Amino acid sequence: MANNNAPLLEMKNIQKSFYGNQVLNDINITLNEGDVLGLCGENGAGKTTLMKILFGMEEIAETGGYGGEICFNGEKVDFKSPFDALNAGIGMVHQEFSLIPGFTATENILLNREPLKRNVISEVFGDRLNTLNYNEMTGRAENAIEKMGFKIDPKMVIADMPVGHKQFTEIARELSKENLRLLILDEPTAVLTESEADALLQSIKSMSERGVAVIFVTHRLEEIMTVCNKVVVMRDGLVVMDTRAEDTDVKKITKAMVGRDVESVDNKSVGTDETAETIMSIKNLWVDMPGETVRNVSLDVKKGEILGIGGLAGQGKLGVPNGIMGLYEAGGTVVFKGNEIPLNSPRKCLDSNIAFVSEDRRGVGLLLDETLEWNIAFPAMQIQNKFLKKLFGGLIKWRDEKAIKEVTDKYIDELQIKCTSSKQKAKELSGGNQQKICLAKSFALEPEFLFASEPTRGIDVGAKSLVLEALRKLNKEKGVTVVVISSELEELRGVCDRIAIVSGGEVAGILPASKSSEEFGQLMVSKVI
Amino acid sequence: MKERIKNIIAEFGISRLIIVGFILFMFALAPVSGNKISTLLSNVANRFAWNGLLVLSMVPMIHSGCGLNFGLPLEIEAGLLGVTIAIEMGFTGNEAFLAALTIATPFAILFGTLYGFLLNKIKGGEMMIATYVGFSAVSLMCIGWVMLPFKNPVIVWGYTGKGLRTMISIENYYYEVLSGFLRFKLFGVTIPTGAILFFALIAFGIWAFLHTKTGTAMTAVGSNPTFAKAAGINIDRIRMLSVILSTWIAAIGIINYQQGFGYVQLYTAPYSMAMPAVAAILLGGASVNKASISNVIIGTILYQAIVTTTPNVINSLINLDISDVIRIIVSNGVILFALTRKIEEPKK
Numbered sequence: 001m002a003n004n005n006a007p008l009l010e011m012k013n014i015q016k017s018f019y020g021n022q023v024l025n026d027i028n029i030t031l032n033e034g035d036v037l038g039l040c041g042e043n044g045a046g047k048t049t050l051m052k053i054l055f056g057m058e059e060i061a062e063t064g065g066y067g068g069e070i071c072f073n074g075e076k077v078d079f080k081s082p083f084d085a086l087n088a089g090i091g092m093v094h095q096e097f098s099l100i101p102g103f104t105a106t107e108n109i110l111l112n113r114e115p116l117k118r119n120v121i122s123e124v125f126g127d128r129l130n131t132l133n134y135n136e137m138t139g140r141a142e143n144a145i146e147k148m149g150f151k152i153d154p155k156m157v158i159a160d161m162p163v164g165h166k167q168f169t170e171i172a173r174e175l176s177k178e179n180l181r182l183l184i185l186d187e188p189t190a191v192l193t194e195s196e197a198d199a200l201l202q203s204i205k206s207m208s209e210r211g212v213a214v215i216f217v218t219h220r221l222e223e224i225m226t227v228c229n230k231v232v233v234m235r236d237g238l239v240v241m242d243t244r245a246e247d248t249d250v251k252k253i254t255k256a257m258v259g260r261d262v263e264s265v266d267n268k269s270v271g272t273d274e275t276a277e278t279i280m281s282i283k284n285l286w287v288d289m290p291g292e293t294v295r296n297v298s299l300d301v302k303k304g305e306i307l308g309i310g311g312l313a314g315q316g317k318l319g320v321p322n323g324i325m326g327l328y329e330a331g332g333t334v335v336f337k338g339n340e341i342p343l344n345s346p347r348k349c350l351d352s353n354i355a356f357v358s359e360d361r362r363g364v365g366l367l368l369d370e371t372l373e374w375n376i377a378f379p380a381m382q383i384q385n386k387f388l389k390k391l392f393g394g395l396i397k398w399r400d401e402k403a404i405k406e407v408t409d410k411y412i413d414e415l416q417i418k419c420t421s422s423k424q425k426a427k428e429l430s431g432g433n434q435q436k437i438c439l440a441k442s443f444a445l446e447p448e449f450l451f452a453s454e455p456t457r458g459i460d461v462g463a464k465s466l467v468l469e470a471l472r473k474l475n476k477e478k479g480v481t482v483v484v485i486s487s488e489l490e491e492l493r494g495v496c497d498r499i500a501i502v503s504g505g506e507v508a509g510i511l512p513a514s515k516s517s518e519e520f521g522q523l524m525v526s527k528v529i
Numbered sequence: 530m531k532e533r534i535k536n537i538i539a540e541f542g543i544s545r546l547i548i549v550g551f552i553l554f555m556f557a558l559a560p561v562s563g564n565k566i567s568t569l570l571s572n573v574a575n576r577f578a579w580n581g582l583l584v585l586s587m588v589p590m591i592h593s594g595c596g597l598n599f600g601l602p603l604e605i606e607a608g609l610l611g612v613t614i615a616i617e618m619g620f621t622g623n624e625a626f627l628a629a630l631t632i633a634t635p636f637a638i639l640f641g642t643l644y645g646f647l648l649n650k651i652k653g654g655e656m657m658i659a660t661y662v663g664f665s666a667v668s669l670m671c672i673g674w675v676m677l678p679f680k681n682p683v684i685v686w687g688y689t690g691k692g693l694r695t696m697i698s699i700e701n702y703y704y705e706v707l708s709g710f711l712r713f714k715l716f717g718v719t720i721p722t723g724a725i726l727f728f729a730l731i732a733f734g735i736w737a738f739l740h741t742k743t744g745t746a747m748t749a750v751g752s753n754p755t756f757a758k759a760a761g762i763n764i765d766r767i768r769m770l771s772v773i774l775s776t777w778i779a780a781i782g783i784i785n786y787q788q789g790f791g792y793v794q795l796y797t798a799p800y801s802m803a804m805p806a807v808a809a810i811l812l813g814g815a816s817v818n819k820a821s822i823s824n825v826i827i828g829t830i831l832y833q834a835i836v837t838t839t840p841n842v843i844n845s846l847i848n849l850d851i852s853d854v855i856r857i858i859v860s861n862g863v864i865l866f867a868l869t870r871k872i873e874e875p876k877k
Contacts, residue, residue: 327755346761363753364759367749374745382742383760385742399745
């Protein structure tokens, strides 16, 4: 123990940017022994990034490291890898499981820290050939499971476990480490049933009584109120609230998270015109998109409306546009303006004048190594033969650089894209500006119907409102029917006329945007698988 | 001013500056070692004219994301079939050149289609597979050159009357049909005008193609295939087209090479063609999915300058024949160097 008076953990002025996109700004967090810190914030607020910095994940160093300093146990630390963090006594349970499916719980819990027995071969060839001491392993694993306070079978193979038990195995693994001082739980209850979640909260309490500090990242605010004694709320890379749990309540936290009064959403929508004709009718759609499986979606989109599709992550809302646009294998029927659109063929959709802004900006949305001109003009050139000069009676379709520059400059101006020139490479732009390029690309197609999938994911507030404003303008001025898919409900409520909630790969219900958050929330969890 | 010089250097690349410096150093040493600079320069000009098209054949496949074309030997076989069949059919003189180009074309399309079909099956591992495609094509054609029913006494082995010879002189066919055209001397340096014009013509064709709608799509497929797919492009079709185009340029490229070199080399000769072409385009500043015509021109000149001047100068200086050793070290060294460069991106 270096210094007993110093707090266990101090994070000072932490800063981090990805590719010029500032995701963390001047974060200060202090934590004492036995503290339970609830860390919350909307998607993309920077919670996970902050935890990755604390845990020394390699991707942080690979993307240029971070600014500021971290003191653990009174000493300044700079973790180069998770191993350093583990040695210092920090454990982390990730959103994604890191367990070996074919091993038992015991083996996973003590992986690489197994108690060993000497044998004849290892006497000759050295310690690496020692055999595992299974008796003692079972003992230690059971000990850790007991500490956790939730019973799981130590002999069960991970692959056979329900999701909740996998989560507990991870926690038990961290608890089995003797030197554990701080445990980070990144959205541990997202996959748990209610009773499992309660058990987890119990075990967090008992950990804290034993002097282990816990950082608890979650979206479920009630849980924070139950177990935490400190609450930190992050928004757009800033700490907007840092207080003791008894001084606050769920309402205040929510307000801090979304940065405005939740009930007074600024929606200029006039509501959907119920008599409007149906422009797109989706029937029994299934989409095989990994992590976003759509099982059976039927949905009618009215002409001229802005329809939102919301829902929890992994429930299939992203699968809907990706499936219709032919990027993932899909089945069912989609009728657009009276004609059935063949699925699994991006070209057919684009030919029908439907455009798509992908949620995967860097993977699908952009030609990162090409100029902004190419990015914006390319789909319109290929699909609608725009920006081409016809030579020799149309035999040769020559790129019309001048027209391309004109249209690019027009959108740079219109969407206030920050760049040095239209010849700049797309990868050099920040996230928000890249997103605007993606929008410009689909605007250049002059579509009748636009899917915008997570149009504001990972971009700053200023860019966010600009992007949403651009979508609204497109809808109002050009009469384009827009479908916005987003995991941020408040954002959908701000821009949409109606919102469909997808849960468990099906449409759980469609409500006008003016309904309360609670009603939407109930729909979101109604069919969760 | 300082800033501008810095920019120019960054644009050109430090590594290439070093190579240029090295070449200049070799030229400076030339008089000391008893080599005439004009002869060395003539060599470079000639070699550029022979090899330019083979290097150019890399461009379409790089653009469509099929990577560096290590399968060049396969494509060369198409050209060799064109030449041997043309001679077998009795074409002589300059007609044989045109006949060879014409006959090579359908073979190039056939080989390109098969090769493209294969490359579309193994996206992401193109370069590895291409290397082996090149190897197996050469081995297969080694059997082919023995077995195929060629009869013309000019090209078959004298003592059995069956099977093609390893080297066929084209002295009486189309030797220097292009290189000899409008050839002139400038300060003692011989410029093979015709061959350079032929290269320029094909290079212009590729440049123009890359400015058309389909050419743009090809570049986009190489840059980000998912983006292209989302924009309704049939990726497999574009890649196939790029492979056929590459194959055709390589096929006529080898015929062009022969008209300057003077011999048709069969059997295992195509093995040694892929590495120098790959090295040249990388040296010219191309990466695994970006290449321009200027990369081809600069790269071919730099590469040929190194492999022609260095051995000559060093041989004369140390009186020992190690030219081939140096050539191999240089060309493979350049490939190794250039491939390690490709992943380096400016970090922010």
